[in-house]
Amino acid sequence: MGDTPETAANSSSALEKLRQLIQQHDAHPDLALPTERELAERFAVGRREIRRALDVLEEEGRIWRKQGKGTYVGPAAPVQPLALQDLPQQSNLVEVMEARLQLEPGLARLAAIRASKEQIALMQRLQERMNHLSLSDGDEHELWDSAFHRAIAEAAGNRLMLGLFDAVDAVRREPAWQHLRVQARTPARLDNYDDHHHRLVKHIAARQPAEAATAMREHLLALQQALIEAINFGDEEPL
Template structure:
């Protein structure tokens, strides 16, 4: 098997599959995970995508690594999302943005009220990891951006809302919309999003729920506008 097989899967899909695997072993901490090669073969993704997904899980405290020994299951997440089966199986990115605009400002508000010191520290670390992403590496940018927004959803401390977030985020990351997401991403916009993310963390850390909700809404409106502009570009295929 090659290091990067021909597949539409990316780091985000690898992360989702690894989260599901870890949920099966919540009661067996310190269990050794399969090797990166075995995980790549099991999930039909490249080893690079597995390594990137493991980086996120390690940052979140769900796994730990020991040089020469392997990767092990760490502490369970503070809250686990409920599994929702009745959500629509088909949607589009603009519907996703409408749903995010209804859900995520509320999550940011609750996070400002409830986030623990450890969760705020995690947000700062995820923010730093986003700043370290190489220009043009859209796969890794989406990976850390999704982890950042999910950390806010976890810090809100509401399992139902976290489950809704995961369902919406899974639709957003559909590989069929990859080209549209790339079209909507520009260096100038990424710089603006970095400012938004920093404001979000600052408001959450300072226990400012109203300001945190407003910052999240401003951020999502900017994302929505970027997607709408990408949809109307002449060379954009209908997805």
């Protein structure tokens, strides 16, 4: 059985809260973060979701873990987006995709110009990780796909655009829409998306901004079409 809307967003929710916690610990890198059990209780999610979120943060270089010692912030503080206030709290998936189509090709273009070798290596690791995910595990797909796109957004080197990306991504991960995203996900489409991701990283690594922007736009248009078909299919279902 697939994840329910309530559980599907747990890993992404935990990741967002852990990013905020890491900001608070930046001034005290010698202090270990709370244990997985404590984090799970604090954020009201399962330990599996905490471990998954920590895996992403470790891959990003935000934290490091030592057996028997704990989890620590480092080695370097992450780039943080500017705080944006009074953003719209309600939207829909069609609006989200329209916003992504306006924002993310530009982020991919800037990433191809500005990404460091370390940031490109992170994209490559995240892209490789997504190649081996199970179709049935919607939680992992949401988590690693979001991390991949955020890595591109961060590599663009524009804090305002990164803040906008985070705002749009938070709306995209609305648990109530999880069933549509699951319905829109098929093996053939995932293979297509994997190809898009591979091309994105290739163009960014090759410093090809126009090609990177085009690949991102093609990817998002494919996602948009899949979601529209899922929405239309849902409208046709009997009550």
